[in-house]
Amino acid sequence: MNLMFSRGPSLQSRLALSLFLSVALILFDHKFNGFGTTRVYLNSLVSPLQYLANLPGEILNTSAGRLVSRERLINENAKLTHDAMLMSERLQQFTFLEKENERLRRLLNSPVHDDTKKLVAELMAVDNNPYSHQILINKGAINNVFEGQPVLDDKGIVGQIVQVSSTNSRVLLLADVTHSIPVRVARSNVRLIVSGAGSLQELFIPHVPHSSDLEVGDLLLSSGLGEVFPEGYPVAKVKSIVRDESRPFAQVTATPIAQLDRLKYLLLLWSEKTLKMRQ
Template identity: 80%
Template sequence: MNLMFSSGPSLPNRLALALLLSVSLIVFDHKFDGFGTTRVYLNSLVSPLQYLANLPGQLLNASASRFVSHERLFNDNAKLTHDAMLMNAQLQRLTFLREENDRLRSLLNSPVQDNTRKVVAELMAVDNNPYSHQIVINKGAINGVFEGQPVLDDKGIVGQIMQVSSTNSRVLLIADVTHAIPVRVARNNVRLVVSGSGSLNELIIQHVAHSSDLKVGDVLLSSGLGNVYPEGYPVATITSIIRDESRPFAQVRAKPIAQLDRLKYLLLLWSERTLEEAPKTEVTGK
């Protein structure tokens, strides 16, 4: 079988010829820069192929960068969300502490007479009996608390101590039906007795003559009679007066000035008289 391309120089001769031509062209290009223009055209023809060859790598790098950026953004968002929750919790706590601080400032700056000693107490529990308005505070005999001691908030009179244990005490609120307090009208010094109605927002003033000089809005202050509450502390404000001539007395209602439905911090008072009567070890509270 005859081959079509069997004639011609042998392979070693062809290789030698190719090497000779290559060396000659290299020397010619180096000495005379004869292929500069041709090389520019060839590079222009090859450059698209180079871009195509680099395209998969660039796409992979872009995808990897985008994935890393997305993951970083996701992690940063999760961290910022967590930090925001912590900051909100701290903000709520700071708001609560600020409100508590404002309450304590109002309580300590309340118009307490100079000849009285005062101690701040905190509410521990509220009596669940619907027919009795009593609370428990965190001060007791070791703090010098005694039965009958007056208790105030930052607005006015709250009640009096009715039972004392070593570390806590029970307070009878002025709204309790068994409680009564002698008062006087701030406007004209008319003396009255205010009793609890069983409702935290209402007090009853009994045995008021139809001719009594009372007006809606009159402020009632403690009169000091009975040696329980010191004189001059706010008790209630008259809200309604019904003068029915068919009845022997006028029906007078009042609203406590103290916020009996939202008590938190309370003020215990010692008058100069009680300080002199009580042993010194009984009045050393915080």
């Protein structure tokens, strides 16, 4: 069945007509700007479509940027955490070294007589025998250390050398029950003997007459008798005095001036007389 409007111009004629009209419209718009207003409206209608077309790309770019930024922040945070830990460790070392330097300064600035040679030693070990208070230091015969040599810390007398090896020595502390040291009271010049009581925080003073001029808080200094410990170094401070007339002597206890439970650096002393005797 043939339709009424089935026949018309050929495809070539239609293409030629379309090209002619397009060129004519382009020339008309170029010469007279006849479609300026229409173009504005068309651009307004098309612009939302352009935004929609660009939206997936923008989303991908934004997401990629955020992922890169997040990864960078994670890496930077990890690096900062690592650096902070390193700085913390260094700060701890600096704090430790600062305290050690302060101890050494106090030790070297302790009131040592001008005619006395001194040498700094370091604690190596502590005797684990509960009935003996001895320590081991890192100086020995090669450093001219000798038995009976006085040992101090930055506050007062610690004890004396009792055994010498080539590179280390053993020190008998004031607190040992076998140790005694002659002292005098700084206030009254009364002479006494201080002995170890087996405790690092306490010493005792035997054979003190009830009439002795001694008070709680008196400072006890080495008297120099016996020629082991030099005269005038702090030894202990009187802690308690019990005068019981039923007993022949007063019961007196004292607290050592040296920090016997916190020893780290020690000072070995040679008097001028000792140096001459050992030459």
